[in-house]
Amino acid sequence: MSDWQQRIDAIWARADELGDAEVMRRIDELAGERPEHDPHALFEQAGARDSAGLETEAEPLYTAAIANGLTGAERVQAHIQLASTIRNLGRPLESIALLDAIAPEAGELHDAVVAFRALALVDAGEARRAASDALAALAPHLPRYRRSLTAYAFALAASA
Numbered sequence: 272m273s274d275w276q277q278r279i280d281a282i283w284a285r286a287d288e289l290g291d292a293e294v295m296r297r298i299d300e301l302a303g304e305r306p307e308h309d310p311h312a313l314f315e316q317a318g319a320r321d322s323a324g325l326e327t328e329a330e331p332l333y334t335a336a337i338a339n340g341l342t343g344a345e346r347v348q349a350h351i352q353l354a355s356t357i358r359n360l361g362r363p364l365e366s367i368a369l370l371d372a373i374a375p376e377a378g379e380l381h382d383a384v385v386a387f388r389a390l391a392l393v394d395a396g397e398a399r400r401a402a403s404d405a406l407a408a409l410a411p412h413l414p415r416y417r418r419s420l421t422a423y424a425f426a427l428a429a430s431a
Contacts, residue, residue, distance in 0.1 A: 291323035
């Protein structure tokens with residue numbers, strides 16, 4: 272992990288203590304150390320604004336981070352966070368499409384994709400489908416009742 276990323280992580284570790292404005296200020300300061308249009312810097316700036324509830328400011332930064340070549344787990348995180356932002360801005364169908372596009376690459380973040388997709392489905396008026404998807408993702412993590420919960424999730428999807 273780079274020194275720059277360690278300093279970013281240190282800010283996020285103290286985010287509750289620092290407050291939204293100070294987190295944004297510090298993230299922006301560190302972003303200024305990177306080349307213009309650096310995808311990692313844009314991603315962190317987007318996250319700082321998103322965390323502060325400034326979705327309209329976060330959206331173009333997430334989009335730019337992805338467009339400028341963000342890779343790996345951060346690319347998946349950017350898609351999830353952008354999809355959440357878009358949902359919060361009242362565009363759940365766009366959020367669902369974005370999550371569906373990144374799902375094959377999600378890896379260990381697959382369940383997060385499912386969870387945020389479920390929220391978007393609820394906003395899109397598909398609560399039964401949302402519950403089905405969320406339960407199906409949860410089932411493999413349970414020490415008992417996996418089979419039953421999987422069957423209930425399937426039944427919900429069939430009746431959606």
